[in-house]
Amino acid sequence: MPESPEATHQLPPSIDRALTYFRKLSREDKMQALVQYSKKLEPLPERFKALDRTPFTVPECQTRVDVFPEMRDGKLSFYADLDPRRSPTIAAFLAILFGAVNDQPPSTTLSIPNDFARTVMESIGLGAREVGLNAMVERLKRYAREAMRSTS
Numbered sequence: 001m002p003e004s005p006e007a008t009h010q011l012p013p014s015i016d017r018a019l020t021y022f023r024k025l026s027r028e029d030k031m032q033a034l035v036q037y038s039k040k041l042e043p044l045p046e047r048f049k050a051l052d053r054t055p056f057t058v059p060e061c062q063t064r065v066d067v068f069p070e071m072r073d074g075k076l077s078f079y080a081d082l083d084p085r086r087s088p089t090i091a092a093f094l095a096i097l098f099g100a101v102n103d104q105p106p107s108t109t110l111s112i113p114n115d116f117a118r119t120v121m122e123s124i125g126l127g128a129r130e131v132g133l134n135a136m137v138e139r140l141k142r143y144a145r146e147a148m149r150s151t152s
Helices: 005-010 013-024 027-038 088-102 107-112 116-121 126-149
Strands: 065-070 075-083
Touching: 013 027, 013 088, 013 116, 027 088, 065 126, 075 088, 075 107, 075 116, 088 107, 088 116, 088 126, 107 126, 116 126
Parallel strands: none
Antiparallel strands: 065 075
C-alpha cells in the first residue's frame, strides 16, 4: 500500500528522494535506472572481508548477500558483499537503499517505510524477490535498533 502524502513529508529527505524518483519512472525507465544503480554499489571494504559472514548473511534472499553495519560518529553506514554481475537487481536495490541511509543517524534507517521495496521495484516483475528485498530492509532496521541501544 503506497504511503500517504502526509507520511511522505515525515520521511527523511534522503528516503523521500529515492521513493519519489522511483514512483515517477515508467517501467522501462525504472529498468534502466536499476542497471545504472547496480554499477554504483561499492565493493566490500577490506576491513570486513576477514569477518565470519554467518551473522551478516540475509538467509531470506535467494542470492547470497552479506550486509555489514558500521557506526561512526553517530552515523550508520552499510556495506554488502555479493556478486553484482550475477545479482544486478540486488546490487541495484542495495545501492539505492544504502544511498538513502548511509552516513545518517540510525533513526533514518528506522524511517524506511514498509513499502520501500515494493515502491522501488513496482511494475518490473520481481514479485518473487520481494521477500528477500524486505528481509534486507528489516536487517538494516535491526542493525539500526541495535546501534541506537548501544549508544544510549
